Amino acid sequence: MSPALIAALPFLGALLPGLLIRSGRNVAAISCGTMSLLALIGLCLHIPEVMAGGVVTASFNWLPQIGLNASFRIDGLSLLFGILILGIGILIIIYARYYLSKSDPVGQFYTYLMLFQGAMVGIVLSDNILLLLIFWELTSLSSFLLIGYWKHLPEGRQGARMALTVTGAGGLAMIAGMMILGNIAGSYNIGEILKAKDAIQASPLYLPALLLILGGAFTKSAQFPFHFWLPHAMAAPTPVSAYLHSATMVKAGLFLMARLWPVLSGTPEWFYIVATTGLVTMLIGAIIALFKDDLKAILAFSTVSQLGMVTMLLGLGTEAGAIAAVFHIINHATFKAALFMTAGIIDHEAGTRSVRLLGGLRKLMPITFVIGTIAALSMAGIPPLNGFISKEMMLEEASHTVWAGHHNLFFIVAGVAATFSVAYSFRFIWQVFFGPEREEYPHHPHDPGMGLIFSPGFMVVLVVLIGLMPMTMAGWLVTASADSVTGLETHPHLALWHGVNPALITSAIATVLGAVLVALHPLLQPIWDAMPRPEAKTIFDAIIRRVVRWSQAANDALHDGRLARGAGMMAATIVLAGTFAWATGRAGPETRAMLPIQPIPAIGFVLLIVATACMVAFHRNRLLALVLIGIVGLIVSCGFVYLSAPDLALTQISVEVVTVMLMLLALNFLPKRTWVETGAWRRGADALIATAVGLGIGGLSYAIMRRDFAFETIANYHLSNSYKQGGGDNVVNVILVDFRGYDTFGEITVLGIAALVIYAMTETLLTGRSARRLTNWRHDQRRAGDRHPLMLVVATRLILPISLTVGLFIFLRGHNQPGGGFIAGLIVAISLLMQYMASGFAWAQERQRVPFHAMIGIGVVLAAGTGIGAWLFGLPFLTSNYGYFKLPFLEEIELATAMAFDLGVFLCVLGAVMLALNSLSRMARRTGEVINRQPMDVDPSRSKKEAH
Template sequence: MILVLLVLLPFLGAVATALVSRGGRDACAVTAGVATAVALGLLGALAPGVVAGEVVQASVGWVPALGLQASFFVDALGLTLAGLILGVGLLVVVYARYYLAAADPPGRFYAFLLLFQGAMLGVALSSNVLLLLVFWELTSLSSFLLIGYWRHLPEARRGARMALTVTGAGGLSLLAGLLLLGHSAGTYELPVLLQRREAIQGSPLYLPALLLILGGCFTKSAQFPFHFWLPQAMAAPTPVSAYLHSATMVKAGIFLLARLWPVLAGTEAWFLIVTTTGLVTMLVGAVSALFEDDLKGLLARSTISQLGLLTMLFGLGTRMGAVVGVFHLVNHALFKAALFMNAGIVDHEAGTRDVKGLGGLGSLMPVAATVAVVASAAMAGVPPLNGFLSKEMMLEEAAHTRLLGQAWLVPVVVTVGATLSVAYALRYVVRVYFGARRGEALASGQGAGAHHDSCAPPEASRGPEAGRGGGAAAPHDPPLGMGAPSVLLGALALVVGLFPETLAGPLVRAASAAVIGGAPPGFTLALWHGFTPALGMSVVALVGGAGVLAVHGGAEKVWRRLGVPDPAGWFEAGLGAAVKGSRKLTLAIHDGSLQRGLALLVGTAVMVGFVGFGGAKHTAGERPPMPVEMLTVLAWVLLVTATGAAVVMHRRRYLPLLFMGVVSMIMALAFIFLSAPDLALTQVSVDVVTILLLLLALNLLPQQSPPETTRRRRVRDAVLALLGGVGMGSAAWAVMTRERKTLADYYWTHAKPEGGGTNVVNVILVDFRGFDTFGEIVVLGTAALAIFALLETANRGEAGRRLAQWKPGRPLSPERYPLILIAVTRLLLPFAIVTALFMFLRGHDHPGGGFVAGLVVAIAVLMQYLASGFDWADRRVRPDHHALIGWGVLVAALTGLGALVFGRPFLTSAFWHPRLPFVGEIALSTAMVFDAGVTLAVVGAVMLALAQLASASKRAKQWAEKRERGEHGGAP
């Protein structure tokens, strides 16, 4: 369980950090630091056992139904990566505290950082490959957030997007690959899967799985040809680069190569693809690093080169290759993180990261210079530093590797790579810290134009460095908190180099055993191995590297003239073309015209319907038809006539409302006739409200629709409408004339015993399907609130101007509030309310219910608005409509939740039938309370919508009258 807690800690920390974000940088950094430190402590507690060979496992049910477990395990390999994640993480937390400017939101930064940390820990410690993949994707997402942290910078957004696209696509590839792998292994649990080498390599799925998995690893670890996103990601704040792009995220791909090494490595395909990719990446990265002027860009490209080296080592497929790979993975993290932090310090102090604009900072910043010298020397592979050890072991391995049948190929390539890495490491130190002093001039703010089109834009234009470091003061060593992390990392690089066997031996041995899945070969980590070929290659690299730097100026001119293509540019161009293409396609399908879109929609639906009809059997229904009476036919004729009239006269907008009323009445009669009294009640009361609403809106809208221009369109629409009508009608006909089996029996028999009511429809609504009804009142309430929002703001701006110029569309009655109407509606109000109460109380057993009751109340009150005027009624309506909606939903929800208290599912109802003296037996049920909530919400929603519309009309009318009286109109 410690293990699960360990993985959860960063996520908890992320939430905690976000919560304390108001406390400023210190609060955030301390919170993040504590979370990381505790996690590191937990890991440290596990470490001794794991290094001794123990494997710690933990598992919690995730989706037990699918057999998915959230399972974690720590072996020495996982421990190594987790140690880097948390160790470097802690240092980065400290460093970032001093790096971030006051204007940078610290909560967001640290929360994202911890989110990333948790995701990485998950990758390192997951035991289920699918779980690993989830965390893998999470690292892509969180790194997107981190790279784009300065979201106002276009290059940050671009870099973040590119990183997400490339690594996200790789993640998809990895998903497919891991699924294939798990399929051929028969398990997704890593500890078991890693034992199934024969099954995996013998499967025909091996090669596709390998290629897909490598696709994921190579994109994540910036291998050629996917390497271009890494330099672009340098738009991230420097702590992010130090963390993600040196120690952790880019190592995820390498880690997965190592993790799956036992089951994937050792084949010809693996060797050829992985080794070659590694070698090419190593050269491409090194050469481009040599000609990169942005310090962070230089480091990013050197990271690409070093990642290529690591890939190559694991690609060899030899046990010793794995040992060196693990060792160099740790070493690289130490010196590269130190260098990134160092680059951030230089930027911070001198106000620029451009190598061309820097020089001679050594005497001004002795501590930073020392760190840079040590870390660069480690990168270059200078004894006695850790980088020397692993690089020499690498050269030794490469010295006896044949590629494509050539014994010389690999040794020569790696020696060239090593030479170049010496050159770029030297360039970093020499150009920044030695030579003529150049940083000072920049520090006083003259460096603005010094940046050229380097891939990663310097932050000086906006970055925190410029804000605080770029004053008139000369550059100097940074504050303790900012300098100490890189000093510590540099010191580690040194002591690991001096005492490799003591400090790193056990871990490297245990971790490589975990990679190999067996005993590692015998080796000793030591500075001196005698006169070996590797020593010779090292010497060549060191001398050659110095030589390359000496001729760097000339070489650079040649390089610039060559005009090496920029894959990042191609990528952007490709992406741009894809966006353009899809926009074109979208516009071709949907050009924003509602008429066209709806016609396409209806047309498609009709087509699909008729295609389905064409492909089915066409036998007549066997159910005996029901006879028809004269009255029914009459009603039908009335319905068809009214509908037709509504269509024909739709341009005179009041008329169709009249016909709609006729249609609605016939529908209600039909419902009564066809044994659905509840539907009839609802239909009538809803339509009263709907037509009132339409009338009120029409008051402000044009009274007529202008004639249409084209006859063709009318014909087209008529054809569509006819086809649609025939389709719907025949479908209904086909169903009605057939026998069918329905769920009716269940509800019929269970309504009374379980729902306590005899009106089965009502019981279904408030009990069996109460959740639907709850959703329905929420929808109704939301619609009413939206209507409120739309109308409340309508008297501003353009809309307000138009409203102020409103003229009545037809002559108004001279008698505004007819006396008879007033008298009748006021008299009706109490009767209506009693009716509503009656409907409400009987609803559970007879036609009625909360919904209808709510509508009746609403209609009765609305009548008052209509008859006696808005102001008169509004003064007398006490409860606020918004509050009614809120209370209604709340009452309904609480009733539903009440069932949970008694251990029953949401919205289970309870009922009693107490016998009262004189009254007799009455039915009481919690469903009634729920129904009361429905009533409240309905009253509130309907009143809010209609009163709001009425009030808008009233405003317009008042302005119009004012204008008539000769005053100047206009929105108040």
């Protein structure tokens, strides 16, 4: 099976629970389990090849420009982790099926679980570090969903947030580190990077890259001082904890260190950072675990400690260390998954996880007792279980490690940590299963059914078998993975008995001392409780609170709910930034001569300035402001004509008409005046900002217009190819429908969406409070006596066919002369609006057959269809074609596929404009405006009043 498919299967599986959950949780669990099983089988099919030393790869180009390819690889290390992730995943799926209660949304759980599984499989199978980073972030996100699965619990939400913050921050650091690494190696391909050891370690950026990457690995694997998120993640349902903290999430950091071991390890930096961090974590985690009362908290800190041990082994940089590390990864996964599931069973059956309330379960839950005890003994490192073998190997390695010139320091600390490991494991067994039976368990405890027993039972069988026959059971996997970690051919010798050596003696001492510690525990606990300790959660919460307060203060200062404040600040900032850029940059000399000023444009200019000034002076009279805006728009349109932009002039003037109509309709409901509400100071400040903005934009445009293009203009390309490739003489139109058709397509879509937004808002406004307000509307203007005057009706009827013809003409000529879909759409819209104005919207609406929504939809679909049509001929999206046709009695006309696109633009613009104005008229109707049955009338409400 292709490695890519193996990585994809869990993601496909994530879709299934959503589809199948209505068939019950069994079906959802079976479907997810099947997907995991398929992936596992697919992975296992590659075992012979990997055992023979091969690497299975599969690669697809994704974004080759930035070196991101969907490359996957299966080597020994991927195989080890893949089997753990998928195998334990299947067991967790079974366990969760029986663990979760009926009220939990099981479908969601399985979806999150499969997403997480897919992300983890993706990490271990990635052959490209950028791809790996994507999966890495996915694990952070999906674990957030899993940890916070019980959304009703505040601890769940807080724990999930903390995990996301810590691992997410680490992930960001790691992205930077990976980028550096990829740059040094010259490739983001893991296979290539692994060959570049000398270049990487010689690089001056080696240390920064190492620190950043370790930042990601340490946060993920909960290494001191980032370990604090892990215990808080225990608020998750137990199956999640068992999965995340035995085999997957926290092992991702270890995986990464193992993956990059060949290129990063072997230096003093690596040894002192990684091995020391691991050793400290191992010791601290073990000590804290002894003093916790919650079963899951004990297991959480023991996980921290055990992860520290693996980190320390990887940090040694020796071949034997790497072998011990991968072997312990397997062992820890087996016994820790079993222990978590045992803790879950106890919680499920006894109703509590606190060791203070438990005890004597040996007789009540015999099967659970056997499973839990064997797993915990393995955690303590008692022979003949698998935990013993890897602990011996660890102690053996530690015994000949020299740390900063000290020969025994490392060994002693490791021994102390091992002692505490024994102690918390013994305490787990002793306080849960032994001692007197209690009277007052929250539930009456008894062994659960097969569903909950199967998964931990299976793991414990592995614990025993690996312990008894390490070479047979795990030797092959350890060899394969150690080979790919070290890049050498390793010959691990896993055995229970290595003869009497310092490691064995230390183990024996540790076991005895551990037992003593458990006996002394009741005395030690009060001392521990009285000891002042930094509480990570309090510190974390305080930091988060402070950051939130700062950002809130900054936010409140910038956006306090007053538009003017935000807008003014933004404008001032832009002006300042622009001034700074202008002052520090270099603008070339003014190379273009000014065009001479002719009298008529000068008159237009004066009109424009006067209208603008009047606008500011008289804007309080809103109707007058609308008139003035009409003037400004008109002069701008004339300006476009003068400045060789006929298409723009046509567009501007027709948009002007509809805009003013729209605002008039809106003004119908709004106050007709704006009163003076601001003081002189405020207005002065506003005027200052406005002047600065005006000077800035004006000055900038002057500076631009007086200089030639800094780079060669692409206008010439468009001019040269407009006819040759687009078949049109009107270059602006050809750019719109052909060269940059994709942009236009996006723009008409936006326009259509805007119209639909308006429609939706109107729907809302026509219900509820605003509807009541509209129904009781009192018009503040006198109504015209003749709402639909005869003259207007007759004139518009006469004009309609003419204006429609003009619209058609403008549309057809658009490719070669000023015009096109945009303008034609606006013109037709205006001619229809004239009918609406003359005879009322409702009257006209009855005679209008095509709904405007449909028009927008058809327009967008038509434009898209034209683009897709090019695919049929094997050409890129929106490639146009054209030809010339001769119809009888008419001039030769040109038909281009671009014209169909333009028709889409036309329909969309028409529909959008009409829908927007129609929405406003629907509000007018709500105010009790009477619908006329005849095309023209005198105000019927008036005549009715007179009749009464």
